[in-house]
Amino acid sequence: MIVLSLxxxxxEFISAEISRNQTDFYEFRLDTYNGDLSSELVTSKTILTDxxxxxxxYIDIALQTGCMLDCxxxxxxxxxxxxxxxxxSHHWYDDSWNSDDLHNFIDHGNTSRxxxxxxxxxxxxxxxxxxILTALRGASKPVIFAxxxxxxxxxxxxxxxxxxxxxxxxxxxxxxxxxxxxxxELALFNLPGSDTPAIGGLIGGEQVWDSLGINxxxxxxxxxxxxxxxxxFNVSDKENFLNWLDDFRDNLYGFSLTMPHKRxxxxxxxxxFPEDNGWTLQNTxxxxxxxxxxxxxxxxADRILIYGSGAVAETAIEVFSEKYKVSITGRNKxxxxxxxxxxxxxxxxxxxxxxxxxxxxxLLPLSLSLTSIEKVIDLPYGKKPTMLTIWCQHHxxxxxxxxxxxxxxxxxxxxxxxxxxxxxxxx
Numbered sequence: 001m002i003v004l005s006l007x008x009x010x011x012e013f014i015s016a017e018i019s020r021n022q023t024d025f026y027e028f029r030l031d032t033y034n035g036d037l038s039s040e041l042v043t044s045k046t047i048l049t050d051x052x053x054x055x056x057x058y059i060d061i062a063l064q065t066g067c068m069l070d071c072x073x074x075x076x077x078x079x080x081x082x083x084x085x086x087x088x089s090h091h092w093y094d095d096s097w098n099s100d101d102l103h104n105f106i107d108h109g110n111t112s113r114x115x116x117x118x119x120x121x122x123x124x125x126x127x128x129x130x131x132i133l134t135a136l137r138g139a140s141k142p143v144i145f146a147x148x149x150x151x152x153x154x155x156x157x158x159x160x161x162x163x164x165x166x167x168x169x170x171x172x173x174x175x176x177x178x179x180x181x182x183x184x185e186l187a188l189f190n191l192p193g194s195d196t197p198a199i200g201g202l203i204g205g206e207q208v209w210d211s212l213g214i215n216x217x218x219x220x221x222x223x224x225x226x227x228x229x230x231x232x233f234n235v236s237d238k239e240n241f242l243n244w245l246d247d248f249r250d251n252l253y254g255f256s257l258t259m260p261h262k263r264x265x266x267x268x269x270x271x272x273f274p275e276d277n278g279w280t281l282q283n284t285x286x287x288x289x290x291x292x293x294x295x296x297x298x299x300x301a302d303r304i305l306i307y308g309s310g311a312v313a314e315t316a317i318e319v320f321s322e323k324y325k326v327s328i329t330g331r332n333k334x335x336x337x338x339x340x341x342x343x344x345x346x347x348x349x350x351x352x353x354x355x356x357x358x359x360x361x362x363l364l365p366l367s368l369s370l371t372s373i374e375k376v377i378d379l380p381y382g383k384k385p386t387m388l389t390i391w392c393q394h395h396x397x398x399x400x401x402x403x404x405x406x407x408x409x410x411x412x413x414x415x416x417x418x419x420x421x422x423x424x425x426x427x
Contacts, residue, residue: 001025001144001166003047004183005176008033014041017171021183027070027168029176030058042067047087074113088114092121093148102135110140117141120177122149125237126244129158136163144168152179154232160191161199161229162251190218190229198424199251200417201231203241204258207360208232210382212406213256220414221421228253228421235261249274253420256413259360262311270311271413273420282416285312288408289319289356289377292400296354296375300324303349308358309335312379316356317343327352330359357388373397379405 005027030050044066048058055069070087090105109117144166147155156167170180202208209232217230235241254273269281309330329348330336353374378388381402392399
């Protein structure tokens with residue numbers, strides 16, 4: 001049950017948005033609308049919500065059209081309005097709730113007249129997900145979940161995946177609550193609506209929502225009709241997240257790891273699978289570097305400069321230093337010096353002909369001469385090409401850009417994820 005929440009600006013606005021956005025149900029938010037609501041636009045697929053005046057002004061329309069009413073209190077609802085048209089909702093707008101609060105609301109809802117319950121909860125940490133799921137599974141009626149707060153958007157996708165009844169979406173430019181997804185964002189995810197989906201995804205920072213993997217892996221699972229979902233995990237509290245992993249271990253198939261969490265499980269890796277009480281770690285970046293080298297036809301005579309000092313740069317050193325002449329530079333001089341000493345690398349070559357950019361930015365410092373560059377591997381990617389990739393295109397320099405590199409390593413991750421999902425689901 002996907003609900004598109006629309007601010008009731010005018011009848012013309014509502015009519016146009018319904019025509020543009022096809023979905024299961026439409027919520028009309030009437031809180032700021034001061035005109036009279038006509039029943040012409042209201043159908044059995046409509047939910048009327050008015051936090052300011054309550055639902056009393058809309059009883060007659062509900063009786064006439066069969067629409068649903070979002071109620072925070074059912075005591076004043078006349079008995080002649082069918083129970084199936086009533087949604088009993090409760091909202092926690094901050095972290096003041098606890099698991100008893102959730103269970104009390106669900107228990108109350110189970111014995112109420114309402115045909116559907118709505119649970120709107122502020123979610124700020126991953127360890128709050130387990131008590132929410134436990135409460136949802138205690139319901140004897142369908143529950144629509146709406147997350148708010150830092151993990152609001154993530155929690156809506158997560159609970160729609162593992163609980164499988166419904167959630168609210170909004171127009172990107174006109175949200176009616178915090179944490180709402182757009183229909184377009186929700187459509188990116190394979191949402192099997194299963195009690196036991198295989199859960200995995202990308203662990204990193206804020207950039208995880210822009211990852212190519214969200215669309216790529218969810219499409220793969222959808223095409224293969226797998227009860228699995230690939231989610232974006234924006235992790236700021238490592239210990240909190242690791243505790244969540246332990247809570248849901250039986251449901252997990254694996255994770256991609258990106259900055260700043262390539263060392264989340266101590267060792268450098270960009271792929272992790274749960275195994276017994278630990279984790280199996282792999283590094284598909286190494287495979288991608290090998291593929292990129294082959295694509296660019298690198299030879300032992302090439303002089304490679306690696307720009308960067310993080311986990312990916314270290315992987316690049318490990319891959320290329322055995323076969324090629326390699327040096328390193330970057331913004332973090334202390335870490336660069338440490339890696340150079342660890343791998344016995346020389347100071348940067350003055351006349352390198354290959355650059356591997358392992359930083360999050362595709363913009364190299366002006367002090368770095370590119371006059372002798374013949375080949376480039378540029379790892380960052382975004383909605384637009386990086387400045388380094390554009391420079392390569394302008395000068396006719398062969399370049400493996402960030403998207404191409406990502407697909408090189410994703411091909412290996414596909415194989416691993418599919419294997420783990422089949423094992424998870426007894427295939």
